[in-house]
Amino acid sequence: MPVGTTATVKGITPDQLRATGAQMVLANTFHLHLQPGEDLVASAGGLHQFMGWSGPMLTDSGGYQVFSLSSLRQISEGGVVFRSPRDGRLIELTPEKATRIQNALGADVIMAFDECPPFPASQAQVQLATERTYRWLERCLQAHERPTDQALFGIVQGGTYPQLRRQAAGSLATLDLPGYAIGGVSVGEPGELIAQIVRSTAPLLPWGKPRYLMGVGTYREIVQAVAAGVDLFDCVIPTRLARHGAVLVRGERWNIKNACFRADLTPLDPSCPCYTCQNFTRAYLAHLWHCREFLVYTLLSIHNLTELVGFTSRLRQAILADRLGEEFGEWLSPAQGLESEAILS
């Protein structure tokens, strides 16, 4: 799922997004609550109508953002009070409020409000957060006003502690939810640790229900998670990389700023079906970059999204043909070198 935090996948129109092959889009409860507010979105007919996206949508609950973006915050059993990063006013988010906001936004999938512990964190600290996340899930389910047309997914926390992940997955599985997410990864752990968490947690979630790995990922993270049984992902990488001039080409990461592209009259990827590759050369994209023309962000985003969505399609085909190991084996081992480290601010 491409990320459309503020009800737009940065720099591209819904038409351009559809052409990338993307099926489902993620938007953000925290950001949309602050601006423009869920009441406006509801009065516009809901998020799909507001942003012009007719396909499936998911909103995350705001839990992750509260814990990662807000400096001044107070956590209690009731919920979280924090200062808005926009204007400094005090805002309270509770499981009930996060659910009501998501009911108003109207995405097809909504997420339970969770407490996302940082990395690193002590086992005791993570245990408290994980248990609270379960109690908050029960309150979200209680508050959910549109259970027939919005699927509420629960989130497995547990940090890097296998025992806590097992407990959390086990208790969530008893609730027969429409879908299950693995949260609290991609908050700073090494790539191999993420892979371990996913490998040990995903199999504990009910077969036959979608499994969603939040905030992932790179080529390798995706392949490893798919091999572990994960179905859904969201990540800002394709669009954020684009804004840094980075392009994903057949499993590699290049940068359009590099001198070698200045006079290169081939497409980014001659085999790529995207609008960018069908119409423009590397030299033109490099030229736009050097002129600081923001069309380059649009064109690189279109390519990166098409590439990563296409990559997941090939993964799906490989699974259906029972050839995952043969075709994606290179990605199933741990990364060599710096590949999986966060290069993104």
Place this chain on the structure above:
Amino acid sequence: MPVGTTATVKGITPDQLRATGAQMVLANTFHLHLQPGEDLVASAGGLHQFMGWSGPMLTDSGGYQVFSLSSLRQISEGGVVFRSPRDGRLIELTPEKATRIQNALGADVIMAFDECPPFPASQAQVQLATERTYRWLERCLQAHERPTDQALFGIVQGGTYPQLRRQAAGSLATLDLPGYAIGGVSVGEPGELIAQIVRSTAPLLPWGKPRYLMGVGTYREIVQAVAAGVDLFDCVIPTRLARHGAVLVRGERWNIKNACFRADLTPLDPSCPCYTCQNFTRAYLAHLWHCREFLVYTLLSIHNLTELVGFTSRLRQAILADRLGEEFGEWLSPAQGLESEAILS
């Protein structure tokens, strides 16, 4: 003609540009010479191929930019030496070189290299520039290597002095050029003075050849110039306004930042056929603006271009129906208040 200075109309793709109804696009010799250089564009197959625009194109000669953007410059009969605003290196532009660069870029219409005097300037100063512009035109014609597939337009200078404009137009008209431009307006004169220059100069140019008013304009400037017999315009207004949050709606200029749009669930202009008006509300555009999402520049540019191109289409229809005065009379009088003053940096 929408302006695509660096081989892109800022923030929109060629597909989106085509959908606005725009037929011809302008690009800039000065900027493209500095980056990426005309040799690269030529090796890419020319400007159309390089930027993915299959419709007609025009390049201006760089004269205006040399005089408006370069601080350190030396003008002589031979040409102009100036420091690149990109990297400070010394660059020389002469009539021959400007023509050769445009031959390499490969636009359908290319412009003579001219000396564009500032406003205000003394009559003696403007007379020297105007006479030099004529001599430089002769050198451009001499240097022009693709006269069969690139139309070289001459430029009438003369500042705000009717006598100099008349002389310049008269001598250019003897040359039987494929088209004629009125240059040196929109360099800081009041709107009414621009209208006077155009009214007195346009009729002196040969009937049956296209007349191009450079760097114009607003609704009113366009109507007044069309009434004086002008056929072609170029202006950054639609896209530059968009980047300031300003929208053109049926002859008016609004700003999407205004509070009144925050909860306004109607399109910018319900009668506008553009992608923006067909898919998004004012409230959504305001939301994007308040989130600093650069998609808003794209969407407002699409609308503003569609609006202004549509406006010129309605002008054309009115001329064919012999109803220009009836339908556009309100625009034929001088502007009241600040409308025609440059609000753009």
